[in-house]
Amino acid sequence: MRFETKPVPDATPAVRAVGVGKTFGTRKRAVEAVTAVDLEIAAGEFVSLIGPSGCGKSTLMRLFADLDSPTSGTLEVFGKSAKAARLDQEYGIAFQQAGLLPWRTVVQNIALPLELHGVSYAERAERAEQLADLVGLTDFRNHRPDQLSGGMQQRVAIARSLAEKPRLLLMDEPFGALDEMTRERMQGELARIVARTGAAVVFVTHSIPEAVFLSDRVVVMSPRPGRITAEIEVPFGKDRAELLRESPEFFAKVTEVREALHGAPVERANER
Amino acid sequence: MSTGAERTLRILMPVLVGVLLLAAWWALSANQGRVVLVPTPAMVGEQLVMYPELILKATGVTALNALVGLGLGAVLAIVLAGVAAWLRIVDWMVAPVVAAVAVVPIVALTPILNTMFGASSQFGRQLVAALAAFVPIFINVLRGLRQAKPVQRDLFASLAASGGQTFSKLTLPTALPYLFTGLTIASSLAVISALVAEYFGGPANGLGTAIATYAKSGKVSLAWAHVVAAIVLGLVFFLVTVLIERIVTRRIPVGAAR
Numbered sequence: 001m002r003f004e005t006k007p008v009p010d011a012t013p014a015v016r017a018v019g020v021g022k023t024f025g026t027r028k029r030a031v032e033a034v035t036a037v038d039l040e041i042a043a044g045e046f047v048s049l050i051g052p053s054g055c056g057k058s059t060l061m062r063l064f065a066d067l068d069s070p071t072s073g074t075l076e077v078f079g080k081s082a083k084a085a086r087l088d089q090e091y092g093i094a095f096q097q098a099g100l101l102p103w104r105t106v107v108q109n110i111a112l113p114l115e116l117h118g119v120s121y122a123e124r125a126e127r128a129e130q131l132a133d134l135v136g137l138t139d140f141r142n143h144r145p146d147q148l149s150g151g152m153q154q155r156v157a158i159a160r161s162l163a164e165k166p167r168l169l170l171m172d173e174p175f176g177a178l179d180e181m182t183r184e185r186m187q188g189e190l191a192r193i194v195a196r197t198g199a200a201v202v203f204v205t206h207s208i209p210e211a212v213f214l215s216d217r218v219v220v221m222s223p224r225p226g227r228i229t230a231e232i233e234v235p236f237g238k239d240r241a242e243l244l245r246e247s248p249e250f251f252a253k254v255t256e257v258r259e260a261l262h263g264a265p266v267e268r269a270n271e272r
Numbered sequence: 273m274s275t276g277a278e279r280t281l282r283i284l285m286p287v288l289v290g291v292l293l294l295a296a297w298w299a300l301s302a303n304q305g306r307v308v309l310v311p312t313p314a315m316v317g318e319q320l321v322m323y324p325e326l327i328l329k330a331t332g333v334t335a336l337n338a339l340v341g342l343g344l345g346a347v348l349a350i351v352l353a354g355v356a357a358w359l360r361i362v363d364w365m366v367a368p369v370v371a372a373v374a375v376v377p378i379v380a381l382t383p384i385l386n387t388m389f390g391a392s393s394q395f396g397r398q399l400v401a402a403l404a405a406f407v408p409i410f411i412n413v414l415r416g417l418r419q420a421k422p423v424q425r426d427l428f429a430s431l432a433a434s435g436g437q438t439f440s441k442l443t444l445p446t447a448l449p450y451l452f453t454g455l456t457i458a459s460s461l462a463v464i465s466a467l468v469a470e471y472f473g474g475p476a477n478g479l480g481t482a483i484a485t486y487a488k489s490g491k492v493s494l495a496w497a498h499v500v501a502a503i504v505l506g507l508v509f510f511l512v513t514v515l516i517e518r519i520v521t522r523r524i525p526v527g528a529a530r
Contacts, residue, residue, distance in 0.1 A: 067426050086432055093430045099423035103445050116433050116441070 012079040014168045014200035015041040015064055020073035022059055032225035033059040037073070039219065039228065043167060046194060046201045048211035048218045050257065056226020057204045058172050064202060065093055065170050078167065089117065091168040092161030092199075096176045098153035100145040106156050107132055107141045113163040124163075131159040134193060151182040158190065162197065169194070169201045175210070187213055188242060195238050208261070212253045213245060220260045230260035311493040319497035326482075331501045333478040337394055337466040338509065341401020342459060348402070349409035350451070357417035357443075374407045378465050379472070386473035397469040397478070404465035409454035416450025417443055452517040459509040467502055479505070 022034040034056040041047050049057040062068045063075060066082040077085035085091065092113075100109045107128040114124035132141045135155040145153055154174055161169060175183045191214055194201055205211050211218045212234055220230040234253055236244060244250050294313055301310040320327065356363035378400055385396035420442050428438045470480025479502045486495035 065430050067429055086430065089432060091430075093427070095423050095426065097421070097423045099421065099427045101424070101442070101445070112441075113431050116428075116431050116437055 011043065013040045013076075014043050014045070014078060015039065015202065016076040016079075017060075017063075018074050020060075020063060020070045020075050022056070022063060022068060023071045034063070034070075035225040035227050037228055041200055041202060044198050044200050046203065046214055046216045048203045048205055048215040049221060050205055050208065050211045050218055050261065051221030051226075052206065052223055052261075054226070055221040055223040057221050059226065060221075061170050061172050061202055061204050065091065089113070089164050090166060091170050092164060092166035093170045094154075094157045094161045094172070094174040096173040098145070098150075098157040100153055100156055100160075102145050105142045105144055106137055106148070109145070109156050110159045110163060112160060117164070127163060128159075131162055134162070134196075135159045135189065149182075151178050151186060154178065154186065155189070158193070162193070162199075165197070167199055169199050171201060172204045173206070175207075176205075183207075183210070184242075184245075190214065191240050208254050208257050209245070209250075212250060212257060213240065218257050220257065222263070229263070232257055232260060309492070311496055315493040316496045316500060319494045320500065323494065323497070327497055327501050330477060330479045330482040330498060331505055333394070334463070334466050334470065334480065334502070335505055337397045337469070337478065338401050338462040338505070340394075340398040341403075341466055342405045342462040342509075344398065345402035345405030345458060345462065346409050346455065349406045349454070350413055353410050353413035353417060356414055363414070370407060370410055373403055376403065378404060378468055382469045382472040386469070389474075391473065392475055394475060397466055397474055400469040401462040401466040405458035405462045408457040408461065409451070412450045412454030412457075413447060416447030419450070420446045449521065452513070452520070456510065456513045456517065459513040460506050463502070463506045463509050 017037050017039045020034065020037040020039075021032070024031045024033055037060060039047075049060060051057050059068065063070050064077060064082060066086040069082075075082050078090050080088070080090070101112065104112070107125070110131050111124040111128040114127060119127075129138075129141065132138050135158055137152060137155055137159070140148060140152060145156070148156070154177075158171075158174065161171075175186050178186060187210055194214075201214075203211070203214060215234050218232045218234060219228055220232065221227065222229040232253070236249070297310075298313055301312040352362075352366060356366050381403070382396070382400050385399055387396075389396040389399075424442055424446075425438075428442055433441070467478070467480040470478040471484050475481075476485075479498050482498045483495050483502070486492070486498065
């Protein structure tokens, strides 16, 4: 089966942000959600944005997706403006809520992006079947969202985000509403899917183990105002087995990210 | 309780209530003196059998008035709700007018409209039915058009969907059940309003006119026969709306969005 992404013309970074900031509201009651973010995400790189609530990680992802516009700085997605990238459908997106259309079946939901972009019925039916298979929902292809569990709905949303074979996946806490067991299984599936598609991923989360397990790089953010405070490389390669979660290197990375989040060694944070 | 027994009971119970009501009516009407205030069911039934054409003709007039009114009110309500959902400013402009229309007493408006459009025109009556049908449809459709969730709107934006695509594939299907809620309420209202409007002038036909005329001229049983026809007409309107809703929502099932 073909799950390759659109061809990369050259080594253009998937995302390039220079001094990006976003202020909500007017002068008097302005809230600085994100400030002075410099970030470059290479094609095919898996980057997690992690931080406490209100640190602007979701806002930053919405800027990448052109669902909001930055108030300062320059932002490029595959060398274009974020708006041009959105109109050219350079990215696929999955939100914290699955956001499925309840009157559509699983395959109809997966095929929605293709339908909106005028892909022929036969072609999108074939693609939707492939994607349903990829996320393990072949047996549920004609079910409607309210007949599915939360984890299954999220898998439909992920399959839908892959429909246009994007070179960039934007994911805003897609497993946030799931229980721990489902969550770990979904992480494994996502790692497998991403390895097969070779897409770059921006993954917003507030789970440290999740970020470490999935990412090539963890970007730590801090609130008031939202900014990047640390970047941690996670050199575990692309093929990650479940056993990684129990290895000492994994724990060491988790600790490193945790300390970066707290801004100090964890022991001292606990003594307070 | 097994589902089969439950289904039987669900059909049996309303029938039982109907039979009890009929019995109560009979008991009430059978032991009157020489002046018949309440005709017995048999007397009303007799009238229905004796004058089917008369009753059917009156019912037809009222049905047409109610149907034209319902259609007019529905189209106006859907278009206005669509514009109000699209442009906030229109919503602000229309909201007080709708609130005013909602509290306009039909009884007060009817004689004026009947005079306006003349004694030979049914349009005054149809307009009354339209006004009554407009309010619940407008309110429900406007609410329905706003039910698409932010995450779904974000999704359509991220997919670079056009305004038309977002409307036809997200906003409209989300609003459909609300439209049918409005239509179901409005269908019965249209019949009632058309009938009430016929009491107050206009052409000398329709169920309202017939009931008023026969009740005043001592043909109480015939008046009641027309009341029965009015009830049946209201039920037919209601059931047809529900049937259309069933057909449409079976093709586009609506569950809880997640």
